[in-house]
Amino acid sequence: MSNAPQATRAVVTPLRVAIALCLAAPFVALLRVGSYARKDPALAGVPFFYWYQMLWVLVSAVLTMTAYRLWQRDRRTAGASPVSGTSRAAGTSSAATAEDGGAAK
Incomplete structure (x- = not known):
């Protein structure tokens, strides 16, 4: 039996679809130059x-x-830390806590 970690497949969830839409919207809106390549309506002369x-x-930000x-x-x-990708069950945390006086481990 091999000790190599097995590859996990990415799961498409509604939350991940929303993330993809948030990141794709500016590209879609700005790639259609013909839809906004005009002078009017001007805003404060711009x-x-x-x-x-x-x-x-601003919208992209x-x-x-x-x-x-x-x-x-x-x-x-998913049960993983957003920074390191490690499981919380492993008990390894580099965050400062009140118990250790705020010092990072």
Whole structure:
């Protein structure tokens, strides 16, 4: 019998689909240049082409943050630490606690 770890298949869950949509939305919205390549409506004298792209910078930041938070939630429900990928059952934690005076292990 081999001691090599077995590869696990990734499971597609609704949460992971939401993460993928959050990360893909800015690409889809900005790759269709023909849909926003125009001057009107201008916002404070700035043509639509420019302010639409700048709006997507902010929207992309929010969507990326949302995807990260959803990924953390997914990792917690899977029973693994979001940082190291190790199981909580292993008992190895590098987080500082009140018991050890706040010092990291």
